[in-house]
Amino acid sequence: MIVAHNDDYEIFTALLTVSVIELQNDAIKRGNYYLTRGGINLEKDVYEIVNKNAKGSIYEGNIELISGQKFPDIVAYVNSNQAYGLEVKTTKQNKWKSTGSSIFEGTRVDDVKNIHLLFGKLADPIEFKCRKYEECLYDVAITHSPRYLIDMETTSEHSIFSKVGVDYNTLRKLDNPFKPIKKYFRAGLKEGEDLWWIDNTEESVRELGVKIWGNLSTAEKDELRVLALAYFPNLLGRDPKKYAQLASWLVAQYGIVNHALRDTFSAGGQVSIKEILFPKIFHHITHDLDSIFAIVKDIPEDDIKHYWKVQQIEENHVETWKKQCLKHCKAGLSQKQFNAIKNVLQTA
Numbered sequence: 001m002i003v004a005h006n007d008d009y010e011i012f013t014a015l016l017t018v019s020v021i022e023l024q025n026d027a028i029k030r031g032n033y034y035l036t037r038g039g040i041n042l043e044k045d046v047y048e049i050v051n052k053n054a055k056g057s058i059y060e061g062n063i064e065l066i067s068g069q070k071f072p073d074i075v076a077y078v079n080s081n082q083a084y085g086l087e088v089k090t091t092k093q094n095k096w097k098s099t100g101s102s103i104f105e106g107t108r109v110d111d112v113k114n115i116h117l118l119f120g121k122l123a124d125p126i127e128f129k130c131r132k133y134e135e136c137l138y139d140v141a142i143t144h145s146p147r148y149l150i151d152m153e154t155t156s157e158h159s160i161f162s163k164v165g166v167d168y169n170t171l172r173k174l175d176n177p178f179k180p181i182k183k184y185f186r187a188g189l190k191e192g193e194d195l196w197w198i199d200n201t202e203e204s205v206r207e208l209g210v211k212i213w214g215n216l217s218t219a220e221k222d223e224l225r226v227l228a229l230a231y232f233p234n235l236l237g238r239d240p241k242k243y244a245q246l247a248s249w250l251v252a253q254y255g256i257v258n259h260a261l262r263d264t265f266s267a268g269g270q271v272s273i274k275e276i277l278f279p280k281i282f283h284h285i286t287h288d289l290d291s292i293f294a295i296v297k298d299i300p301e302d303d304i305k306h307y308w309k310v311q312q313i314e315e316n317h318v319e320t321w322k323k324q325c326l327k328h329c330k331a332g333l334s335q336k337q338f339n340a341i342k343n344v345l346q347t348a
Helices: 008-029 031-035 039-053 160-164 168-172 178-187 218-231 242-254 261-266 280-287 289-297 301-308 317-332 335-347
Strands: 063-065 074-079 082-091 097-102 112-121 127-132 137-142 146-151 270-273 276-279
Touching (some): 008 074, 008 127, 137 160, 218 261, 242 261, 270 280, 270 335
Antiparallel strands (some): 074 082, 097 146, 112 127, 137 146, 270 276
16 A cells, blocks of 8 residues: 555556566565566556555546557546656567657546556566656667667666757647757768658658569659759769769658669769760759759758758748759869859859
């Protein structure tokens, strides 16, 4: 029985402390029983023990086992507008790490304030730990969507929220909680790397299979070339590594593998612009500029900053794209070529 005192949350945490001790003592006596329990069955065990220990407290008769339908698994109600939660996780391995719930928390029970995580290590020796949920989330990984990674032994300075620089309760209430996480992971990417998961604000849907560029139709290839130039104005420059990030981007965004990207943009000789010869890629600057501009206008600002490597967008997207093009062209073109391209862009 939990001794009642004034703070509802303190009563809840005391209830969890008592229940974890009881679970641990029971596991010492009935080790074989717990070795056969899985996640759903342990949820039932935890619910029964927490419910029993709630007698005489404000939570007596007010604890609900939700078990997988919503988040968290167990909810303890103070009243109809306030509750606390308990998520139950298990592992059959001798470690304190596991995969947690989705970062989006779309199934979170309304009015649940603080959530705690009770972790059962159902391997010899059987042990249980319980901590505040956000305190043991150390990273994010992708399954079908981004999910937290759990480590019951992580420290607060190594939590995912410390790394991202946004606390848990602020992050979970954002319209797009993946946005600051994406920014954090992008900062750690090496040159040419990209994130493969498209966040939930994207309307485009990537097909399940991986495609080979050579199997695409001519129309699909042309569309992707224009799209690539909108996202990567550095393709007009001479950096030998300029195709690396494009290759990652094609795989990440569209599931398309291209083993000869250089040929994709440069094969076919040269093109004439204002009676001056240019590499084939500049064909798109005279023939597809309106289409490129239409795409550039809709590129999200965080993508512009990431792919174009700019800190601030001082003008509209199109003008910023033009400046990026000229910056990359300057190092790779003759003065006559550069002046011709500059004239095309400025008059467009």
